[in-house]
Amino acid sequence: MPFNTPGNTPARGIQNHMGGSFDQSSMQDIVDGDAFQGPLTALFGLAANPDAINPHVAGNYIIDSTAVDPITLGLPTAEVDDNLTIAIYSDTAFAHTVTLPSVGYANGLVALKAIATFGAFRGAGMLLRAIDGTWQVLASAGITFS
Numbered sequence: 001m002p003f004n005t006p007g008n009t010p011a012r013g014i015q016n017h018m019g020g021s022f023d024q025s026s027m028q029d030i031v032d033g034d035a036f037q038g039p040l041t042a043l044f045g046l047a048a049n050p051d052a053i054n055p056h057v058a059g060n061y062i063i064d065s066t067a068v069d070p071i072t073l074g075l076p077t078a079e080v081d082d083n084l085t086i087a088i089y090s091d092t093a094f095a096h097t098v099t100l101p102s103v104g105y106a107n108g109l110v111a112l113k114a115i116a117t118f119g120a121f122r123g124a125g126m127l128l129r130a131i132d133g134t135w136q137v138l139a140s141a142g143i144t145f146s
Contacts, residue, residue, distance in 0.1 A: 032058045035085040035127070045069040053088070053098075055130070056081055063090040063118075071098045076130030086135075089125025090118050098126075100135070105145050107137035113145035 031038035035058050042064045045051035053059065055074035063069050076084060090096055096118040103112035105128075112134065118124040119142030126140040137145075 028058075031060075032084050035060045035087040043069060043071065045071065053086065055086075056084070058084050059086050061086070061088045063088065063092060063094075063096050065092060065094070065096070068094045069096045071096060073098050073100055073135075075100055075102065075104045075133055076135065078133035081130040082132065084130040085138075086128045086130075087125070088128070089123065091122050093120050093122060094118075095120045096124075104134045105137055106131075106134045107140065107145055109145060115146050116140075117144045117146065118142060119144075 038058060038060045041059055041061050043051040043061055044065050046065055046067050047070055050070045050072065051063075053061065053071060053073045055076045063071070071088070073086070076082075088098060098116045098118075100114045103114045105113040105116060107113065116126060121142060124142030126143050127138045128135040129138050130136075137143075
């Protein structure tokens, strides 16, 4: 039951927590649905030691490496991770890549893609949302999918 329909609760997003106070779990609900509301995590990986992003945790990432960072990102789990968001943007002028283990970028193209290549300029990036085991591309700037 991945979607918010009568009789179930969504996998990610704002939930009703016991206790009536705003706590860390309430904040995580907000970040799960809008990665930009979470803390910024800097990525510094290089070819010899690339970054890997956990596909089951919402995140707001900025690439700040001194050369191309060949980042890996797993696929989200269908229904469990639905509505989770990840934002990845570059603050450097390198053609970074974010590679999935198999095709899973749904960006309006005819077929799903597995590699996102960043334009070699600051500000290139993408906002992703997990739905049914794929990453829906909600927004992208300077990204080529292949």
